[in-house]
Structure formats: C-alpha cells, structure tokens
C-alpha cells in the first residue's frame with residue numbers, strides 16, 4: 001500500500017474509534033461448516049427467529065412481484081395502510097424501516113446529540129446500547145432486579161436527579177416483553193415511566209407471544225411514547241428486514257426527514273402486506289410457538305438443574321444450577337452453562353450463551369417446531385445421563 005501523508009484512522013470520529021462493535025449471531029453457513037454438518041441437520045434456537053417462516057401467501061406475493069427493479073415507494077403508502085388496518089390506528093402514526101433495528105437508529109439520530117443521556121435497562125436487547133454508542137450518548141444503565149423486573153424508582157431517580165451524568169436523560173429504552181428473559185412490564189409501571197420528562201421507546205418485538213395487548217394506540221394519549229414492532233418474529237420475515245414504529249404525530253414528521261428513503265425494500269413490503277392479509281396463519285403459528293414454549297418450559301424445569309424464567313416471548317432463559325448440573329458439565333474449567341452450550345452445539349443444536357452482569361452463566365433457547373423441541377429434549381437427557 002502507498003504510504004499516506006496522514007493517519008487516516010485518526011479521521012474516524014473518536015467515539016467510534018473506541019466503540020465496541022455489536023455482537024451479531026454467527027451466520028448459519030459458517031456454523032454449518034464449523035460443525036461439519038449440513039445446514040438441514042442444524043437445529044437453530046439461538047436468535048429468536050420464527051421457525052415456521054412466512055405465510056405461503058407472503059412467499060407467493062414475492063414470487064408474483066414484478067417491480068423488483070423499481071425503487072420502493074418512499075411514502076410506504078400501501079404497507080402503512082395495511083399496518084394501520086391491522087393496528088386500528090391512522091397510517092399517519094406509522095413509519096416503517098429495515099427492521100425495528102432501523103427505527104431504533106432513526107430515533108437515536110433524531111433525538112440524541114453527543115453527550116445527551118440515554119437510559120438502558122440491562123440485561124436487555126443489545127441494540128439500545130449499540131445505538132447509544134453510535135450517537136455518542138452518555139449511556140446510563142439502570143440494572144433490572146434479579147427477577148428482571150424494572151426498578152422504576154431507580155429510573156425515576158436517574159431522570160429526575162441526574163447528578164452523575166449532568167443533563168437529564170432524554171430517552172429510555174424498554175423492551176416489553178424483555179429480551180433475553182421474556183418478562184413483561186405492567187400498565188402501572190408503564191404509566192410511571194410515561195409520566196417522566198423523557199421519551200419512552202417501548203419495543204414490542206415479542207408482544208404477539210405474550211398475554212398483553214399492544215400499547216401501540218397509547219401514542220394517541222402520550223406524546224413521549226414510541227412503540228416498535230417487527231415482522232421478524234410474528235411473521236417469520238427476519239431475513240427480509242421489515243419493522244415499524246408507531247409515533248405521536250408531533251414526532252413523526254421529523255423522523256421522515258432523516259430516514260433513508262428506500263427502506264423497507266420492495267420484497268419486504270409486499271411480503272409484509274401479504275402476511276397481514278393472512279391472520280389465521282399468524283394466529284396459528286403464534287399458538288404453536290406458545291404451546292411449545294410451555295411444553296419445553298415444563299421439561300427444562302423438571303430436569304432439576306436449570307432454573308427457567310417465566311417468559312411471554314418465543315424463547316426461554318435458563319440459569320444453570322452449578323451444584324445440580326450433570327457431572328460432565330461440571331468437570332471442565334469453563335462454567336457449566338458454557339459447557340452446556342458446547343455440548344448442544346456438538347449435537348447440532350444452537351442456543352445463545354450469556355455470561356455477564358445479571359446474566360451469569362445463562363442460556364437462552366428460542367422456541368422451535370415440536371421436532372426441534374424433541375431433539376433438544378433428547379440431547380438434554382443424553383447430557384444429563386452422563
């Protein structure tokens with residue numbers, strides 16, 4: 001390479017030079033190669049995807065689509081109308097993007113100036129911290145309690161008495177139900193958060209698997225509420241990247257100005273519209289996932305060496321009881337939860353492992369089809385017998 005007259009790396013924004021990258025999942029093909037197994041033999045329970053995939057009507061809509069060579073409608077009119085019908089809210093409140101992740105990014109860029117404080121409620125979805133780092137916010141974590149409930153008093157204190165971080169925090173990210181444990185937030189706690197002088201970003205990525213209704217319509221009454229939804233989990237469209245935010249009208253006009261004009265892409269748009277037009281498919285697949293979550297939860301609890309947290313999502317978080325764990329998981333140097341993840345991986349079953357504050361030696365298992373649960377149960381019996 002030609003020597004440069006400048007240190008080009010020093011041109012990168014200083015806060016980005018120091019920033020930790022987001023840890024995405026390892027791609028399926030890479031794992032398949034690493035494990036020496038055909039992709040079809042792998043049971044993928046590590047990223048909370050919907051194992052049933054899209055409605056056949058969504059697949060047909062993509063196959064029929066003859067406008068893939070044309071840029072998408074920047075107003076997203078057809079998609080927003082379809083979502084408006086589904087939510088029972090005017091389309092003016094809705095803005096779609098390449099997944100809920102893009103909406104998180106738009107909100108971060110619209111509201112945060114360098115140094116503004118953002119409240120996160122860890123352990124939770126890593127994208128909130130990632131966004132906060134990108135926009136050079138002052139990151140204010142308010143840890144959840146050991147049962148993963150939100151310490152609302154501590155959030156109030158962080159916003160109303162912000163001595164430690166100077167300016168009062170502007171944004172609070174709340175995943176409901178929360179990833180990675182699956183716990184919900186009740187109405188009273190939500191109202192207390194919304195009474196604070198901050199924007200509450202309520203992420204309902206998993207709401208369809210819960211026994212709570214969506215709070216999307218609350219944006220009519222609270223001008224400091226944003227509700228995020230996605231087609232990734234409910235509609236099995238994670239690979240197409242399509243999600244949306246529901247906003248108060250005062251806010252949304254500004255977000256349109258900074259949004260990239262051509263997301264979601266054309267295929268994602270037609271698939272999402274077709275998915276909403278097939279409500280019985282959505283209902284049935286959600287019911288199957290919830291039934292499977294209950295079946296797997298009972299089994300895991302009965303093993304006697306896993307603590308399973310109650311979940312209203314399409315995954316279950318488990319903490320390994322080291323004292324009760326099967327001998328082979330205790331034998332090695334690594335914590336038993338990591339051993340469990342590796343033992344399952346050797347059998348072609350992928351789960352997510354965490355070992356950080358609030359999530360010591362935990363595994364998160366996404367809910368698959370009944371045959372995936374059966375394979376997991378059989379692997380766990382096998383591991384337990386050793």
Ligand SMILES: Cc1ncc(COP(=O)(O)O)c(C=O)c1O
Pocket residue numbers: 047048098099100101102125175178179203205206229230231232238241242243
């Ligand atoms: C809480 C939460 N919100 C949002 C997302 C991402 O949604 P999308 O695929 O629409 O970007 C995830 C993905 O795992 C999630 O766990």
